[in-house]
Amino acid sequence: MTTVRVLVAEDQPAVREGLVLLVGLLPGIEVVGQAGDGAAAIEETLRLQPDVVLMDLDLPRCDGAAATRRIVADLPGTRVVVLTTYADSASIVRALDAGAVGYVTKAANGDEIGRAIHAAAAGQTVMDLSVQRTLLAAARRPAAPPQDGLTAREVDVLKLVAAGRGNREIARELQVSEATVKTHVNRIFAKTGCGTRAQAVHYAHQHGYAD
The missing domain is CATH 3.40.50.2300 (Response regulator)
Structure with missing residues (x-):
């Protein structure tokens, strides 16, 4: 072999x-x-x-x-x-x-x-x-149109941001590094036009990403 x-x-x-x-x-x-x-x-x-x-x-x-x-x-x-x-x-x-x-x-x-x-x-x-x-x-199943190009993992991160989790807590919950979470957050900001976590939370509630 x-x-x-x-x-x-x-x-x-x-x-x-x-x-x-x-x-x-x-x-x-x-x-x-x-x-x-x-x-x-x-x-x-x-x-x-x-x-x-x-x-x-x-x-x-x-x-x-x-x-x-x-x-x-x-x-x-x-x-x-x-x-x-x-x-x-x-x-x-x-x-x-x-x-x-x-x-x-x-x-x-x-x-x-x-x-x-x-x-x-x-x-x-x-x-x-x-x-x-x-x-x-x-x-x-029929394909659902993407919202703002967010990936499934970015949606997961956005939901946790909306729930008030910090990067360290998100990293622990998703079993990834804090650097990876930071990368996802930056991409979410770029795709949604948000500049702060507060804006991201507001966006999540507006678009049905928050519980």
Whole structure:
């Protein structure tokens, strides 16, 4: 079996270190690098040229979808498998549109992650069962028009902002870094025309994002 060279991109150090250890123990796989944000993922991928990048979506400096798009464009031979907590249709479609060939949730075990990595290295598309069900359900229902271009994750953050949560509390609740939350908040401000959190709260109540 040819050894698959893998780079792990994950912003939470403890999670990243765990993944590096787990993936490195899988048969036929060697972890050659790691990155804690999207920009570093691009830089390390260009430098190391791994066969597969295991990519989180919520990354600071450059999110996982944007990093995937750049990697696929610059290194067509490198495959990207998204490993994330999100299984909503918007996140899945965004990742696949960016060029990811695999989409696995963090509920997957080591064997499932290993199969996804080997399948990606062989040029195959692989998605876990929950992701397939989400896409099938989305295909069966009429598409709702987006509001101001907010992503599903940005809506989650906006709802928590409207509930009075600070960045640290939001990060803890959504299990992401504070830097990632700050990035989402800045994007929400840009898309909604808000300049302060108070304006964002008012916007959320006006547009049905607040309970």
